[in-house]
Amino acid sequence: MTQFSHTQTAHCESGVISNMFRHYGLEISEPMAFGIGAGIFFGHLPFVKVNGVPGTTYRIWPGAIFSRVCKRLGVKMESHKFGSPDKAMQALDEVIAKGIPVGMQSSVYYLPYFPASYRFHFNAHNLVVYGKENGDYLVSDPIMDTVTTIDHENLVQARFAKGFPEPKGKMYYPVSVPKQVDFRGPIRAGIKQACYYMLKIPMPMFGVKGIRFLAKRVKDYPAKVGDRRAGLYLGNIIRMQEEIGTGGAGFRFMYAAFLQEAGLLLKNEELKAIGKELTAVGDLWRNFAFSAGRVCKARAADNMSYGDLGNMLLHIADEEEKVFRRLSKVKI
Known part of the structure; x- marks a missing residue:
């Protein structure tokens, strides 16, 4: 992991x-x-x-x-959007299987680890998925105090929420980062x-x-x-x-x-x-x-x-x- x-x-x-x-x-x-x-x-x-x-x-x-x-x-970054949830989730699984953390755009409304009062229709939230365990995705959401998890269904909904701006499964990750x-x-x-x-x-x-x-x-x-x-x-x-x-x-x-x-x-x-x-x-x-x-x-x-x-x-x-x-x- x-x-x-x-x-x-x-x-x-x-x-x-x-x-x-x-x-x-x-x-x-x-x-x-x-x-x-x-x-x-x-x-x-x-x-x-x-x-x-x-x-x-x-x-x-x-x-x-x-x-x-x-x-x-x-x-240098690699960035992708997708027409279908299946392709988006397959691409995510392939990248994190290589040990590469993936940034993505999502809707706050479908993130179950947020308190209910903070879940509203805002589609430009960024988070990192860095692995998978027992079918759930391991999440580093920078505004949370610790790492958390999200299930497959909610992550699909968050990545493909309707409304402006549509995330369309957007994911991104570095392919080249200078050390200094x-x-x-x-x-x-x-x-x-x-x-x-x-x-x-x-x-x-x-x-x-x-x-x-x-x-x-x-x-x-x-x-x-x-x-x-x-x-x-x-x-x-x-x-x-x-x-x-x-x-x-x-x-x-x-x-x-x-x-x-x-x-x-x-x-x-x-x-x-x-x-x-x-x-x-x-x-x-x-x-x-x-x-x-x-x-x-x-x-x-x-x-x-x-x-x-x-x-x-x-x-x-x-x-x-x-x-x-x-x-x-x-x-x-």
Whole structure:
């Protein structure tokens, strides 16, 4: 049976990268993977509905972190999707029989080791299957505190869940991993890309402009869509921030940890200082979620309004813009 060193992480995609690469002798922390992959982002997409309400994202789209890290560190990956569950499970069995841990995309809803309250229809969750025992698959899910198992039927359902994005049995595994890499170039490339996405995308829905775009919409929610839908819209912003993956504030804290680690590695004090500034921005996001939750529950004792929430978001946008403008000018 393949031995696999499992470490619990904050986010599934960057966690799988860290755990899987470590298995092959390439030591990389989860924050470093997240930073090199330029995972930090913001987007508010009113035309992309999630369960009938506008979608908000605090990180780059699923799969992007993985592909960028592999490219920048010189890791070669094998990746497959499948038209049928039988072919997908046969391919998985063949690879793990060779002692190769396999990463895969799955739906959270069909993972029985998750508590019922955490099982919802989210099809971009990443995990590692590293073996098979008594008909069950051995699983390293990076957001769990220890390894676990899953039966054949539930794994098939998780790999072939319907809805966007359809996993289609996606599985991937490294075929070539360098034991040592020079992180300076990948760190520089990751920071440059993150600054571009946060500051320079011309469309108003993305980056710091996207936070301001959302702020204006939040202020108008009650007048535009009515109190009931306003509550649903606001609730989804909180859910996407605090429950999906690592959450908006969590991704800010993780990127701040990357900047601290990069500053230590490159002996760059400014990177460390900017990391502290971004940690403070993460605290602002947490405060926003708390206040928004009170508004959703109509707890008016603190007299918080949708207008106040919009102003909180505008302040967050200003602070994030300061951080990324400063970061874009750092010499690495």
